[in-house]
Amino acid sequence: MLNVVGKNIRRVDAVAKVTGEPIFVADITLPNMLHAKVLRAGVPHARILSIDAGEAEKMPGVVKVATGGEKPLYFGACIIDQPVVAYDKVRHAGDPVAVVIADTVLHASEALKKIKVKYEELPYVLDPIEAMKDDAPLIHDKVQDYWYIPSCIFPVPDTNIFHHYKLRKGDREKGFKEADVTVESDFESPLINHAALEPHGAIARFDANMETLEMWASQQGPFILRDVVGRMFGMETSRIRVHSPMLGGGFGGKSDIAMEPIVAWAASFVPGYAVKLILTRQEVMTSTLLGRGMKGRMKLGAKKDGTLTGLEAEMYFASGPYGDTGVFVYTVGGHNCSGPYEIPNCHVDAYGVYTNNPPVGAFRGYGHPEGEMMVSRLLYQLAKKLDMPLEDLMKKNFLAPGRVNSVGQVMNQDMGDLPGCLDIARNAIYSEDLPREDDEYFYGRGFAAMFKSPKHAANASSTCEIHINNDGCAFVNLSGIEMGQGVYTVFTQMAAEVLQLPFEKVRVSDKVDTQHNPWEWMTVASLQTYRGGRAIQSAGSRILALGRTNACLVWHCEPESVSYENGVYTHINTGRTLSLGQLARGFMTDNAVTIGEPLQAVGWYRVADVEDPDPDTGMGNVASSWTFGAQACSLRVSKKTGKIDILHFASAFDIGKAINPMLVKGQVCGGVVQGIGGTLMEKVVFKDGAVRNTNFPGYRIPKFEDMPLKQSVFILETPNNLGPWSAKPVAEHPIVVVAPVIMNAVADATGIEFTSIPLTPDVVLSALNDTSSISTGC
Amino acid sequence: MQILEMVVNGAKRAMILEEGRVMLSDALRDGLGLTGTKVGCGAGQCGSCVVVMNGEAVTSCTTLASKAQGAEIVTIEGLARGGELHPIQEAFIEANAIQCGFCTPGLVMALYALFCKNPAPDDVILKKELNKHLCRCTGYEVIWDAAVLAREKMNGTRKACSE
Numbered sequence: 001m002l003n004v005v006g007k008n009i010r011r012v013d014a015v016a017k018v019t020g021e022p023i024f025v026a027d028i029t030l031p032n033m034l035h036a037k038v039l040r041a042g043v044p045h046a047r048i049l050s051i052d053a054g055e056a057e058k059m060p061g062v063v064k065v066a067t068g069g070e071k072p073l074y075f076g077a078c079i080i081d082q083p084v085v086a087y088d089k090v091r092h093a094g095d096p097v098a099v100v101i102a103d104t105v106l107h108a109s110e111a112l113k114k115i116k117v118k119y120e121e122l123p124y125v126l127d128p129i130e131a132m133k134d135d136a137p138l139i140h141d142k143v144q145d146y147w148y149i150p151s152c153i154f155p156v157p158d159t160n161i162f163h164h165y166k167l168r169k170g171d172r173e174k175g176f177k178e179a180d181v182t183v184e185s186d187f188e189s190p191l192i193n194h195a196a197l198e199p200h201g202a203i204a205r206f207d208a209n210m211e212t213l214e215m216w217a218s219q220q221g222p223f224i225l226r227d228v229v230g231r232m233f234g235m236e237t238s239r240i241r242v243h244s245p246m247l248g249g250g251f252g253g254k255s256d257i258a259m260e261p262i263v264a265w266a267a268s269f270v271p272g273y274a275v276k277l278i279l280t281r282q283e284v285m286t287s288t289l290l291g292r293g294m295k296g297r298m299k300l301g302a303k304k305d306g307t308l309t310g311l312e313a314e315m316y317f318a319s320g321p322y323g324d325t326g327v328f329v330y331t332v333g334g335h336n337c338s339g340p341y342e343i344p345n346c347h348v349d350a351y352g353v354y355t356n357n358p359p360v361g362a363f364r365g366y367g368h369p370e371g372e373m374m375v376s377r378l379l380y381q382l383a384k385k386l387d388m389p390l391e392d393l394m395k396k397n398f399l400a401p402g403r404v405n406s407v408g409q410v411m412n413q414d415m416g417d418l419p420g421c422l423d424i425a426r427n428a429i430y431s432e433d434l435p436r437e438d439d440e441y442f443y444g445r446g447f448a449a450m451f452k453s454p455k456h457a458a459n460a461s462s463t464c465e466i467h468i469n470n471d472g473c474a475f476v477n478l479s480g481i482e483m484g485q486g487v488y489t490v491f492t493q494m495a496a497e498v499l500q501l502p503f504e505k506v507r508v509s510d511k512v513d514t515q516h517n518p519w520e521w522m523t524v525a526s527l528q529t530y531r532g533g534r535a536i537q538s539a540g541s542r543i544l545a546l547g548r549t550n551a552c553l554v555w556h557c558e559p560e561s562v563s564y565e566n567g568v569y570t571h572i573n574t575g576r577t578l579s580l581g582q583l584a585r586g587f588m589t590d591n592a593v594t595i596g597e598p599l600q601a602v603g604w605y606r607v608a609d610v611e612d613p614d615p616d617t618g619m620g621n622v623a624s625s626w627t628f629g630a631q632a633c634s635l636r637v638s639k640k641t642g643k644i645d646i647l648h649f650a651s652a653f654d655i656g657k658a659i660n661p662m663l664v665k666g667q668v669c670g671g672v673v674q675g676i677g678g679t680l681m682e683k684v685v686f687k688d689g690a691v692r693n694t695n696f697p698g699y700r701i702p703k704f705e706d707m708p709l710k711q712s713v714f715i716l717e718t719p720n721n722l723g724p725w726s727a728k729p730v731a732e733h734p735i736v737v738v739a740p741v742i743m744n745a746v747a748d749a750t751g752i753e754f755t756s757i758p759l760t761p762d763v764v765l766s767a768l769n770d771t772s773s774i775s776t777g778c
Numbered sequence: 779m780q781i782l783e784m785v786v787n788g789a790k791r792a793m794i795l796e797e798g799r800v801m802l803s804d805a806l807r808d809g810l811g812l813t814g815t816k817v818g819c820g821a822g823q824c825g826s827c828v829v830v831m832n833g834e835a836v837t838s839c840t841t842l843a844s845k846a847q848g849a850e851i852v853t854i855e856g857l858a859r860g861g862e863l864h865p866i867q868e869a870f871i872e873a874n875a876i877q878c879g880f881c882t883p884g885l886v887m888a889l890y891a892l893f894c895k896n897p898a899p900d901d902v903i904l905k906k907e908l909n910k911h912l913c914r915c916t917g918y919e920v921i922w923d924a925a926v927l928a929r930e931k932m933n934g935t936r937k938a939c940s941e
Binding site for chain 1 (some may be wrong): 780796797799800804807808811812813814815816817818819820821823824826853854855857858863867869871874876877878879880881882884886905906908911912913914915916917918919920921922
């Protein structure tokens with residue numbers, strides 16, 4: 001019987017967020033604070049011949065103009081290939097070349113205009129397949145000479161390929177020899193921007209002796225930032241303190257280290273001063289990180305009865321000029337492109353390729369949407385070829401207990417009920433009448449199934465400290481980042497549940513400060529509830545054991561003779577009671593002698609037994625949990641304009657347990673609409689190698705008018721041995737197959753087999769007018 | 779040196795305006811420390827920075843601070859009175875229309891301006907207002923629920939509007 005977990009409890013930050021109270025990084029002002037502005041290259045690939053900052057330095061309010069050559073430093077976590085500020089070459093149009101530090105933002109902006117840079121422009125390349133050719137401009141001379149993690153990153157020397165991930169499961173030839181039918185297509189998933197409403201920002205301050213560095217940053221991974229900056233300056237991390245305040249959305253865009261090192265670097269020129277930099281929306285678009293950006297090809301083979309026999313795929317990622325942030329997206333994108341299906345023979349090559357667009361990093365879904373779009377679309381086509389209902393074909397090949405996934409892991413009951421998800425999502429859409437084609441619209445329905453496993457460092461862990469106070473309430477200290485998902489609220493719920501305290505008696509630390517909050521890997525991969533919850537359970541059970549020990553010391557009894565319920569220990573034989581509060585500092589007897597230990601404990605949880613994929617096969621125990629689900633939709637396509645309207649979008653995920661169903665629904669509904677954005681409208685476009693759509697609405701994200709007429713969310717709760725109270729990751733999953741669900745529905749409506757996104761009205765309209773693109777499917 | 783004087787959330791405030799293109803959002807945030815007003819795009823496109831100026835919703839990131847000379851401004855900090863939330867704020871909480879909270883102040887203020895002019899707007903007017911805002915987290919359905927609930931709570935009166 002659960003008291004708090006599973007309940008729709010109101011967000012703990014709700015009142016603050018409707019009254020303007022939460023502190024985001026842009027809201028912080030420090031004493032002795034200066035402001036930075038960054039000069040961006042403006043050209044996609046060029047050698048820097050000279051920088052003249054003389055005039056800028058004389059501008060009002062200017063304290064320092066710093067150029068890359070004054071302190072040429074590199075940073076990174078996995079591949080160290082990125083200069084903090086460019087000094088010899090610029091490799092994308094948003095690369096920083098100089099930083100002005102001044103008393104006000106306006107003064108810094110004015111001075112920026114006075115810096116003169118001479119470039120020798122070089123040929124540039126944006127297409128990842130072009131960038132792999134022998135005659136392509138080489139963006140880094142020797143990729144192999146950079147430091148990188150050798151066990152899981154595989155650069156191809158003297159090329160633009162900084163990572164080549166290979167999946168070799170079974171025997172490709174055998175797989176396609178056994179096939180009676182094959183389907184194959186090229187696919188494209190464009191570069192997109194996270195467009196979190198809060199722009200990235202950071203503040204950095206070295207003390208006057210340059211012995212300590214303090215930072216404030218809109219970061220999903222403050223501890224990683226600390227480590228990266230420490231390595232960059234050669235500073236012990238114990239001298240670096242990073243604060244992560246409230247985040248105005250992340251979606252992966254604030255999980256990689258991108259703009260923060262520039263601020264720390266700038267601050268190193270003015271020790272004793274705090275230096276603040278809040279990016280403009282234009283800089284967010286051109287100079288932080290983008291997502292996706294894949295060109296790919298996939299081929300599937302199947303027997304007449306629908307049994308899948310082989311998968312072959314290449315995925316080329318336009319990763320921008322720095323590989324640090326995208327590299328593992330491509331590993332996961334590669335090995336999970338097979339979707340939630342058992343395919344005995346898989347041969348996949350995923351390439352992370354240097355290109356001259358802004359660098360690419362994590363984006364909600366982390367490699368899964370790219371690959372699962374391909375497999376989901378091809379299954380649709382395969383079903384037609386086999387003249388078999390798609391749902392039957394999918395179910396025949398679904399991963400299931402005892403079946404083996406692409407990396408060789410045997411599935412068990414913990415995976416949940418995937419066929420159930422498919423039935424429920426489909427039923428929501430297919431039990432409704434679909435209007436017949438009329439003069440204005442085509443109508444169609446589609447569906448797809450998905451899975452996602454988190455990608456994380458093998459040592460990724462969460463830590464939780466719990467302190468019980470004299471009045472019996474609990475203070476719970478973790479380092480999860482609140483970026484909208486509601487992590488403070490679910491942490492509070494889980495701590496209240498394990499301690500058997502009312503929700504109101506538990507307070508979870510808000511904001512993160514690496515000096516006072518315990519170690520946490522980072523808030524990514526939809527894992528914070530899962531991993532943090534297990535850490536809370538661990539700390540909570542230690543607290544209760546300590547309290548029991550204290551009670552036994554007071555009552556001179558054995559642990560078995562003491563029971564615990566709702567904050568109170570009871571001596572079973574005598575009925576005497578002691579509350580958590582009475583035992584909080586140890587127990588104080590009548591004459592003030594205190595016995596026992598204070599009720600404070602540290603618990604932790606690390607993802608279990610995860611390893612890097614084998615370098616030769618790309619297989620291995622790469623994930624410790626998977627969340628499965630399915631989605632379906634109905635839509636209409638305007639014959640006149642090509643515009644697609646989503647009528648009803650249904651999602652079903654088996655997440656084991658919803659700690660707070662209302663917040664889960666928030667993740668699903670928001671994720672679906674973000675996926676609709678990526679499918680119907682979002683694309684970063686370039687002019688002369690530089691991002692052209694640098695603000696809203698040029699970069700169009702869903703508005704109110706774009707939401708589906710109706711959304712349905714179904715949460716399945718199959719118990720498992722993985723998450724806290726069975727809770728599994730769900731934050732990214734709603735976005736993973738939104739594109740193929742819509743594309744399948746468009747094919748159903750119009751007969752057009754789209755293989756790239758976004759399906760903007762003009763793209764759809766020109767396809768509607770081009771009768772050759774319509775396949776009847778007969 | 780220009781002195782900017784405004785009545786903000788009912789109090790007379792004055793500040794020195796820096797030379798150059800200082801926006802109302804900067805004046806409120808940096809000059810008066812009212813950081814509840816958020817700047818998401820700097821171009822009046824996302825609606826996070828909406829405040830109420832002389833009864834009208836304005837995007838404060840595209841409004842020159844000098845244009846607010848003598849104006850009456852209401853910001854998100856000015857809605858709750860004595861610890862009691864405004865009905866619109868209550869509606870956002872009750873409808874679970876909050877995630878990261880960055881777009882929330884602008885949405886609340888835009889609805890405040892709308893309801894104070896027209897306490898019972900029809901769905902078309904309400905949708906038109908919401909369509910001026912961007913939210914990247916929620917998918918909007920809950921924001922619609924909040925707006926409708928807020929309209930109910932206003933109950934066709936202007937009683938929750940500042941004088």
